[in-house]
Amino acid sequence: MTLQRSVMREQIKELVIQRILEGTYKPGDRVVELQLVQELGVSQAPVREALRDLEAMRLIETEPYRGARVREVTPEELTESYPVRAALEELAGQLASTLATEETFTLLEAEMQNMHDAAEANDQHGLLVHDARFHEVIVEAAGNSVLLDSWGGLRIEAFTLVSVIKSQLDLGAIAQTHQPIVDALRQRDADLTGKVMRDHIEHFGSTLFGGTTHV
Amino acid sequence: MTLQRSVMREQIKELVIQRILEGTYKPGDRVVELQLVQELGVSQAPVREALRDLEAMRLIETEPYRGARVREVTPEELTESYPVRAALEELAGQLASTLATEETFTLLEAEMQNMHDAAEANDQHGLLVHDARFHEVIVEAAGNSVLLDSWGGLRIEAFTLVSVIKSQLDLGAIAQTHQPIVDALRQRDADLTGKVMRDHIEHFGSTLFGGTTHV
DNA sequence: TCCTAAGCGATTATCGATAATCTAGAGCGA
DNA sequence: TCGCTCTAGATTATCGATAATCGCTTAGGA
Known part of the structure; x- marks a missing residue:
């Protein structure tokens, strides 16, 4: 995971997408910002922006102050x-x-x-x-x-x-x-x-x- | 502009949408983050997140380090x-x-x-x-x-x-x-x-x- | 026992500042 | 004059820290 072709937000987004598709993150799982922050050694801002993107892509759902979780596909x-x-x-x-x-x-x-x-x-x-x-x-x-x-x-x-x-x-x-x-x-x-x-x-x-x- | 029912990001998003639909922001116009920051008296973070949302909604387009502009509908x-x-x-x-x-x-x-x-x-x-x-x-x-x-x-x-x-x-x-x-x-x-x-x-x-x- | 509410730990939302990058224009050499 | 480099200003991207909010636990009172 040493690629860095584009902006950080994009890399984070790709990573989370991959994990969702692979099943590392399963439907219903929480995606905690600070967890990713620590794991990737970045700041919170790009993580949050990546999550906004993923929300728009309907891969995750978020509620104010309650965080993001992988969307259940019913x-x-x-x-x-x-x-x-x-x-x-x-x-x-x-x-x-x-x-x-x-x-x-x-x-x-x-x-x-x-x-x-x-x-x-x-x-x-x-x-x-x-x-x-x-x-x-x-x-x-x-x-x-x-x-x-x-x-x-x-x-x-x-x-x-x-x-x-x-x-x-x-x-x-x-x-x-x-x-x-x-x-x-x-x-x-x-x-x-x-x-x-x-x-x-x-x-x-x-x-x-x-x-x-x-x- | 004293409403604050939800999180700031949502309010900023609504504001920009309204301006685009009203024509205040015309297609091709730049949407500068710091401008909104100053005008609304908020920090850059919620503005950026709002813009990410708007990008996903295809109302604006952004390029890394080059900012956002209202999408031309060809x-x-x-x-x-x-x-x-x-x-x-x-x-x-x-x-x-x-x-x-x-x-x-x-x-x-x-x-x-x-x-x-x-x-x-x-x-x-x-x-x-x-x-x-x-x-x-x-x-x-x-x-x-x-x-x-x-x-x-x-x-x-x-x-x-x-x-x-x-x-x-x-x-x-x-x-x-x-x-x-x-x-x-x-x-x-x-x-x-x-x-x-x-x-x-x-x-x-x-x-x-x-x-x-x-x- | 049961209910209420204050406190605590975890997490998200926002802030203010810094680093990275782009764009336009001045300065310089041919 | 033309073309190039380089710098200054503007803007975006990221950072580290603080404020706000949530869910849960637990102490206290009836």
């Missing part, structure tokens, strides 16, 4: 996020179908390969990371920065990782379901691509909850 | 936001059509009245505020907090206010176009409501750019 919230994802990614698919370049397809196929590799190795974490990246590539290809921000605001990786990490999924099957998306994109058919994206998300959403019925 | 960005709004509000309409209560309708009709009043008084600012609130009521009625957050993240009021303030619109006509939405909701027809919402947004978007063709 099953309700995860459930609710899928219709929103579906709506946004349907739009992304429509837009991307006319804007996708060869580079887009190269990226998508690379991520598909990565997903298959991860499935092979039974690496759930890796699969989900590459899955998220696959979708991100499409949203980027849609060429709409507002859409990209909105989608990014859903924190797909974080939510999915945190919540699914325990369930048993058929990783190979998940990797496989991305092929139709690429096919539709290649056909340059906006409506079809949109529909395929929507179905894909909704299917993944229900699979997820099929696999983790309990709370 | 015409491109406004253009891009409409498809996203349309997608989100289509979903909101679908969900709200089954969940809307009598209270929802009461609120919607009140806002419609407010819009008509504002149109009568040729009060563009007022019309847009109530327009935004009308849509917000529907998104709230959809009962999906993730959707509500995503929609809120678009900062409809801010963007619209900042950008449209100069153009000449037929206020009465705008107020009028909200009736079909309420009608569709009352019919409890999800697909219809979704479609009406989408058309409404897309129509408003193109009207806007019809009226403000120039940059």
Whole structure:
């Protein structure tokens, strides 16, 4: 942890994000300012500013004079996020179908390969990371920065990782379901691509909850 | 400025937001920390934290050691936001059509009245505020907090206010176009409501750019 | 015993000062 | 004159310390 490319606040932010995603900080855990201050040997100011950022990113919650804690991602919230994802990614698919370049397809196929590799190795974490990246590539290809921000605001990786990490999924099957998306994109058919994206998300959403019925 | 209901940071944030929306701080203007410090008689820390929040809200942009300035809302960005709004509000309409209560309708009709009043008084600012609130009521009625957050993240009021303030619109006509939405909701027809919402947004978007063709 | 309230330890919020960095402009050499 | 370096002023980033607040404990009284 000797990097110092940017301002301290950014480094602290990255560190805490990493710990949340890795599970070092678990949902509900408190994030105490002075603890980080001591551990990192910095002052309180940059820590506080980093926490403000993380609050805006919805990774933590804070209450005045009561501190910050890692946000609980409730099953309700995860459930609710899928219709929103579906709506946004349907739009992304429509837009991307006319804007996708060869580079887009190269990226998508690379991520598909990565997903298959991860499935092979039974690496759930890796699969989900590459899955998220696959979708991100499409949203980027849609060429709409507002859409990209909105989608990014859903924190797909974080939510999915945190919540699914325990369930048993058929990783190979998940990797496989991305092929139709690429096919539709290649056909340059906006409506079809949109529909395929929507179905894909909704299917993944229900699979997820099929696999983790309990709370 | 003697209020002090909550923590200072929140008050400072509110103040700056108000100034941006009012136009006291115009897009591109610098927001200097020490200036606010002097003016408000507070220390730099809460000002900086407020600015971090505003940055996350995308009302300002900051660069390390170069300070904050009010974000330019480019015409491109406004253009891009409409498809996203349309997608989100289509979903909101679908969900709200089954969940809307009598209270929802009461609120919607009140806002419609407010819009008509504002149109009568040729009060563009007022019309847009109530327009935004009308849509917000529907998104709230959809009962999906993730959707509500995503929609809120678009900062409809801010963007619209900042950008449209100069153009000449037929206020009465705008107020009028909200009736079909309420009608569709009352019919409890999800697909219809979704479609009406989408058309409404897309129509408003193109009207806007019809009226403000120039940059 | 039960209730109340004052006190204490822990933590956050704010302060005032210092260090780091940027920007514009003066001075200087070619 | 032009271009470059360097310095001064302005501004942001960070620091170390203090004030405010919270939750819990516990002493005291009925």
